[in-house]
Amino acid sequence: MGFAFEVVKKDPSGARLGRLRTPHGVIETPAFMPVGTAATVKGLTQAALEELGAQIILANTYHLFLRPGHELVQELGGLHGFMAWPHPILTDSGGFQVFSLAGLRQVSDEGVLFRSHLDGSEHFLSPERVIEVEMALGADIIMVLDECIEAPAAEGRAREAARRTVDWARRSQEFFGREGDSQRQMLAAIIQGGTHAELRRQCADALVAMEFPAYAIGGLAVGEPHEVTSEITGLVTARLPEEKPRYLMGVGRPEQIVDYVMRGVDMMDCVMPTRHARNGSLFTSLGAISIKNAKYARDARPVDEECGCAVCRRHSRAYLRHLFLSNEIVGSILNTCHNIHFYLDLMAKIRKAISFGNLSELRSGLQARLAERSTPGGVAE
Amino acid sequence: MGFAFEVVKKDPSGARLGRLRTPHGVIETPAFMPVGTAATVKGLTQAALEELGAQIILANTYHLFLRPGHELVQELGGLHGFMAWPHPILTDSGGFQVFSLAGLRQVSDEGVLFRSHLDGSEHFLSPERVIEVEMALGADIIMVLDECIEAPAAEGRAREAARRTVDWARRSQEFFGREGDSQRQMLAAIIQGGTHAELRRQCADALVAMEFPAYAIGGLAVGEPHEVTSEITGLVTARLPEEKPRYLMGVGRPEQIVDYVMRGVDMMDCVMPTRHARNGSLFTSLGAISIKNAKYARDARPVDEECGCAVCRRHSRAYLRHLFLSNEIVGSILNTCHNIHFYLDLMAKIRKAISFGNLSELRSGLQARLAERSTPGGVAE
Numbered sequence: 001m002g003f004a005f006e007v008v009k010k011d012p013s014g015a016r017l018g019r020l021r022t023p024h025g026v027i028e029t030p031a032f033m034p035v036g037t038a039a040t041v042k043g044l045t046q047a048a049l050e051e052l053g054a055q056i057i058l059a060n061t062y063h064l065f066l067r068p069g070h071e072l073v074q075e076l077g078g079l080h081g082f083m084a085w086p087h088p089i090l091t092d093s094g095g096f097q098v099f100s101l102a103g104l105r106q107v108s109d110e111g112v113l114f115r116s117h118l119d120g121s122e123h124f125l126s127p128e129r130v131i132e133v134e135m136a137l138g139a140d141i142i143m144v145l146d147e148c149i150e151a152p153a154a155e156g157r158a159r160e161a162a163r164r165t166v167d168w169a170r171r172s173q174e175f176f177g178r179e180g181d182s183q184r185q186m187l188a189a190i191i192q193g194g195t196h197a198e199l200r201r202q203c204a205d206a207l208v209a210m211e212f213p214a215y216a217i218g219g220l221a222v223g224e225p226h227e228v229t230s231e232i233t234g235l236v237t238a239r240l241p242e243e244k245p246r247y248l249m250g251v252g253r254p255e256q257i258v259d260y261v262m263r264g265v266d267m268m269d270c271v272m273p274t275r276h277a278r279n280g281s282l283f284t285s286l287g288a289i290s291i292k293n294a295k296y297a298r299d300a301r302p303v304d305e306e307c308g309c310a311v312c313r314r315h316s317r318a319y320l321r322h323l324f325l326s327n328e329i330v331g332s333i334l335n336t337c338h339n340i341h342f343y344l345d346l347m348a349k350i351r352k353a354i355s356f357g358n359l360s361e362l363r364s365g366l367q368a369r370l371a372e373r374s375t376p377g378g379v380a381e
Numbered sequence: 382m383g384f385a386f387e388v389v390k391k392d393p394s395g396a397r398l399g400r401l402r403t404p405h406g407v408i409e410t411p412a413f414m415p416v417g418t419a420a421t422v423k424g425l426t427q428a429a430l431e432e433l434g435a436q437i438i439l440a441n442t443y444h445l446f447l448r449p450g451h452e453l454v455q456e457l458g459g460l461h462g463f464m465a466w467p468h469p470i471l472t473d474s475g476g477f478q479v480f481s482l483a484g485l486r487q488v489s490d491e492g493v494l495f496r497s498h499l500d501g502s503e504h505f506l507s508p509e510r511v512i513e514v515e516m517a518l519g520a521d522i523i524m525v526l527d528e529c530i531e532a533p534a535a536e537g538r539a540r541e542a543a544r545r546t547v548d549w550a551r552r553s554q555e556f557f558g559r560e561g562d563s564q565r566q567m568l569a570a571i572i573q574g575g576t577h578a579e580l581r582r583q584c585a586d587a588l589v590a591m592e593f594p595a596y597a598i599g600g601l602a603v604g605e606p607h608e609v610t611s612e613i614t615g616l617v618t619a620r621l622p623e624e625k626p627r628y629l630m631g632v633g634r635p636e637q638i639v640d641y642v643m644r645g646v647d648m649m650d651c652v653m654p655t656r657h658a659r660n661g662s663l664f665t666s667l668g669a670i671s672i673k674n675a676k677y678a679r680d681a682r683p684v685d686e687e688c689g690c691a692v693c694r695r696h697s698r699a700y701l702r703h704l705f706l707s708n709e710i711v712g713s714i715l716n717t718c719h720n721i722h723f724y725l726d727l728m729a730k731i732r733k734a735i736s737f738g739n740l741s742e743l744r745s746g747l748q749a750r751l752a753e754r755s756t757p758g759g760v761a762e
Contacts, residue, residue, distance in 0.1 A: 038703070038704075038707045038709060039700075039703065040704055040707075040709050040711040040712075041711075042709065042710050042711070043710045043711070044711070045711055045714055045715065046695065047691065047695070067703070067706065067707060068678070068699075068703045068706075072678065072679060072699070075679055076679065076681055076697060076699050076700070077681075082697075082699070082700055082703075083700060084695045084696055084697075084700070297449070297453065298453060298456055298457065300457055300458075310428065314427065314428070314465045315465055316457060316463075316465075318449075318453070318457050318463070319420075319457070319463055319464060319465070322419070322420065322448070322449045322463075323419075323421055325448065325449075326419045326421075326448060328419060328421050328423065329421075329423050329424045329710060329713055329714070330421040330422070330423070330424070330425070330426055331421075332710055333426055333710070333714065334426065
């Protein structure tokens with residue numbers, strides 16, 4: 001029972017191969033978490049996620065708090081019971097959504113007053129209240145409420161948000177220490193500080209001093225160049241304890257993921273594979289393709305000739321294009337299945353490469369192939 | 382190779398247990414055909430259909446003719462190759478859609494001029510052209526073009542349409558005899574005549590004289606009472622040769638299906654299970670329920686406590702309601718999976734009952750349970 005994290009192998013690049021034990025199973029890291037906002041990964045049934053080998057999924061506290069409500073979820077056995085997913089789950093704190101989706105926000109040290117994006121109803125979330133909601137939802141890994149700011153943000157604004165985030169983290173930890181169960185749920189802190197190196201360092205140091213069992217890096221990949229995301233990530237992970245898992249929130253593109261792993265990141269989540277799938281953008285070993293492109297109309301080849309997923313084994317680009325243009329549900333299902341397979345397969349390759357000590361070769365190989373994008377032989381656009 | 386139909390057992394009620402061999406597999410009859418309009422059953426992947434035990438699916442010639450076009454489908458291996466469904470397929474003639482979906486129709490003995498519901502483009506379909514399109518699509522069972530009329534229709538109008546339908550059937554047969562391959566495709570005639578018994582008899586007799594390998598009954602279940610549908614069906618099947626399969630088009634509700642089977646019907650298709658699923662209406666052994674109903678908000682029970690489908694084994698009404706209210710794709714997937722399982726399971730029960738000689742008991746049992754609908758103990762509405 002309970003939690004344990006073990007770094008099985010550390011690569012000279014900074015990458016880590018790890019195992020995170022949770023009450024609902026072990027997560028091999030580095031891991032990608034498909035996003036299941038409303039207690040469902042859009043387009044994939046739980047059975048499909050199991051077939052794809054998803055180890056853990058992420059659900060959104062903000063959305064579930066508003067609908068169907070955390071008390072209802074709790075009554076039906078928490079998220080694991082409600083959505084019949086007996087494997088690990090992580091809930092975010094809702095911070096990002098309150099600051100990006102909700103209306104009429106009033107932020108104070110006390111918490112956030114906001115209006116639901118669904119019906120305009122007014123709600124107040126404090127750090128303590130968020131933990132209470134996440135305890136009811138019952139995910140294995142839960143996140144503290146953080147203040148997310150617009151990007152780019154001036155140093156003063158970022159400093160204020162980082163200060164508040166640290167203050168909220170302390171209150172969250174105190175509340176969870178009194179009311180929560182650390183054998184059942186792991187509470188992770190979130191490091192903020194925008195793209196300001198010194199702020200990031202201070203925020204990380206303050207949170208590390210509080211000894212959370214896991215650390216997340218938030219507020220990145222919000223418009224800044226990939227190099228900046230990567231650099232900030234690296235300077236933060238350098239200050240984090242080796243023996244605790246690190247989660248980089250909301251990333252990333254396939255070609256960026258190896259970079260983050262080399263910065264010592266263990267877990268990531270991103271809506272990209274699922275959302276892009278529904279928009280007809282499919283990941284391949286030669287880059288992303290847009291399945292609606294007329295050149296695929298009579299293309300009998302699979303999306304990715306090197307892919308072993310159920311979709312590529314069975315269906316042609318021509319068929320997927322037809323489904324997309326016809327706005328058919330099965331188009332979204334198949335596209336999502338392929339994209340999530342692509343991400344999970346990439347993570348498996350990364351873990352294998354760390355294990356075999358050839359992650360740099362994997363990275364060069366990936367980048368070389370993506371460089372073929374613009375060549376006549378490449379399938380990608 | 383080729384086709385063969387065998388009536389394995391005939392029930393005193395008129396029901397028949399049969400086996401229809403096609404180039405892509407055997408269909409145990411009575412059979413229900415899920416509707417896959419645009420070469421996809423909305424909400425179910427081909428793998429899911431296989432798991433559910435779908436023996437044959439129906440695709441719509443009108444839709445596929447307009448998009449992606451029958452020539453493209455042919456180039457990609459016909460419907461079987463295009464949609465990667467190596468099992469039996471039936472295509473309708475497009476008659477029903479031309480008369481219900483398309484705009485600006487001009488019907489003459491020559492054929493139908495109409496505008497696409499997609500882009501307003503003008504098209505002409507003659508009986509011969511429809512067979513040509515269906516030969517390109519390559520389904521196992523193909524239907525002749527028929528004239529579908531508004532319901533109810535006056536006797537004169539119905540007579541004219543039935544005359545034209547018979548004339549078109551002859552031309553279709555002649556064309557298919559010259560250009561088609563009866564080892565590869567089975568051409569079925571469609572009996573029209575509205576709700577006019579004498580017209581139906583005449584139409585049936587005329588088409589039977591032409592010796593088609595299979596017969597369909599069209600133009601029913603378009604608003605008339607179930608008793609009328611059933612009666613007309615019975616008087617038509619009474620005139621059809623015993624040794625050929627009979628297909629009643631576009632039916633029906635679960636409780637009606639046993640009646641049609643008792644009228645000697647072997648095959649049926651209907652959008653009801655798939656369309657209702659997407660609208661949140663789920664079939665159960667106690668009648669249909671609307672999953673959005675507030676009373677299911679905290680209901681941990683499966684949709685149907687007697688159902689063994691993958692959805693009922695895993696998910697609660699509360700979760701399905703949440704997915705429906707959140708407009709989630711997985712809601713449509715799970716609802717469709719349940720409803721198609723319900724229909725296919727009903728057909729399996731019907732076949733078993735014919736085999737065991739207790740179809741009447743099955744029918745009484747079904748009706749008795751549906752009568753519980755309004756009782757306090759019943760789950761249905």
